[in-house]
Amino acid sequence: MTAIADPRQSINASVYDISPGATSVDVRELLEVKLMHLEAMLVMTWGVGGETFRKQSAAVQDGFMWSCHAIVEECRELANLTGLLVGDGR
Secondary structure, eight states, rough: SSSSOOOOOTSOOOOBBBOTTTOHHHHHHHHHHHHHHHHHHHHTHHHHHHHHHHHHHHHHHHHHHHHHHHHHHHHHEEEEEEEEHHOOOO
């Protein structure tokens, strides 16, 4: 996968820079991975896993949900990048 040259978060900048050879397929694959990460995390918030989650302190729960939100923002950024790469011939 060549989508990411230098992943870095910044409040006022893009989360990702596109590698020169990146294609929309590369970005979509990374988006799918991020969505799988988010899904795995959220499974821990309901059912049997949810019982353990709800026993955590408010600070831990807030941090966990903030992390989920950060992944959502990354997915939005990646979704926007796929639009920039539409003309890559793939």
